[in-house]
Amino acid sequence: MCPTRLYGRGRVAVSKNIQWQEGGVTRAEREGRSGHRGVSLWFTGLSGAGKSTLAQALEHELVTRGMLAYTLDGDNFRHGLSNDLGFSRADRSENIRRVAEVGKLFVDAGFIVLCAFVSPYRSDRERARVCLGQGDFLEVYVRASVDTCRARDAKGLYAQAAAGQIADLTGVGSSYEPPESPDLVVDTERQSPVEGVAATLELLVRRGCIPARRESA
Numbered sequence: 001m002c003p004t005r006l007y008g009r010g011r012v013a014v015s016k017n018i019q020w021q022e023g024g025v026t027r028a029e030r031e032g033r034s035g036h037r038g039v040s041l042w043f044t045g046l047s048g049a050g051k052s053t054l055a056q057a058l059e060h061e062l063v064t065r066g067m068l069a070y071t072l073d074g075d076n077f078r079h080g081l082s083n084d085l086g087f088s089r090a091d092r093s094e095n096i097r098r099v100a101e102v103g104k105l106f107v108d109a110g111f112i113v114l115c116a117f118v119s120p121y122r123s124d125r126e127r128a129r130v131c132l133g134q135g136d137f138l139e140v141y142v143r144a145s146v147d148t149c150r151a152r153d154a155k156g157l158y159a160q161a162a163a164g165q166i167a168d169l170t171g172v173g174s175s176y177e178p179p180e181s182p183d184l185v186v187d188t189e190r191q192s193p194v195e196g197v198a199a200t201l202e203l204l205v206r207r208g209c210i211p212a213r214r215e216s217a
């Protein structure tokens with residue numbers, strides 16, 4: 001039987017007789033070796049706003065500079081770990097809970113983990129922040145209007161929504177709650193992908209996650 005049971009939006013832990021096991025290598029030791037902090041960058045925004053584009057480019061830049069970085073992407077996540085979930089309010093919430101838990105493991109492993117998920121609801125993102133820890137969660141609002149996203153329609157989702165084939169597309173048939181005080185806003189109507197990557201790198205330097213010298217390398 002599954003060790004946890006789903007109760008609507010919340011989950012109740014039912015496992016008993018379990019004890020936390022400390023790892024053989026601490027996070028601090030890992031960070032000392034890599035020369036940068038483990039941290040999560042949480043990219044939120046409408047479908048087509050540019051989350052994956054930005055995360056992929058940033059991941060490439062960080063790894064090229066010798067850092068540990070990995071992207072958790074919405075579509076990929078739903079291919080595997082969340083392939084049992086749909087797009088109801090409860091399922092979206094559960095999806096984000098799983099992302100946060102996986103992201104937390106990456107942070108503990110010393111990675112800069114880039115989470116690219118629409119994650120439309122503030123309460124879900126706040127729970128992700130609590131799960132990951134305030135100092136290990138940087139929220140990046142990837143902003144573009146619905147009209148712009150519809151014009152881009154990178155995956156054809158807006159056309160499908162217009163044809164009545166998708167009822168709950170965020171920004172069309174389902175609401176999106178923008179962050180109230182994100183750590184960074186990347187406006188993809190005004191900033192190019194290169195500028196978006198540069199702004200995110202600056203944020204990582206400013207928050208002491210990566211060294212400045214690497215940023216200017």
Ligand SMILES: Nc1ncnc2c1ncn2[C@@H]1O[C@H](COP(=O)(O)OP(=O)(O)OP(=O)(O)O)[C@@H](O)[C@H]1O
Pocket residue numbers: 045046047048049050051052053054074075116117118152154155187188189191192193196
């Ligand atoms: N300044 C920009 N930054 C990022 N993407 C841009 C920018 N200008 C145009 N684009 C284009 O917008 C599209 C964004 O698609 P992308 O898949 O990155 O969106 P997404 O936010 O990950 O959507 P989804 O939530 O559906 O996964 C791409 O086709 C990209 O080339």
Ligand SMILES: [Mg+2]
Pocket residue numbers: 051052053073074075116
């Ligand atoms: Mg994407």
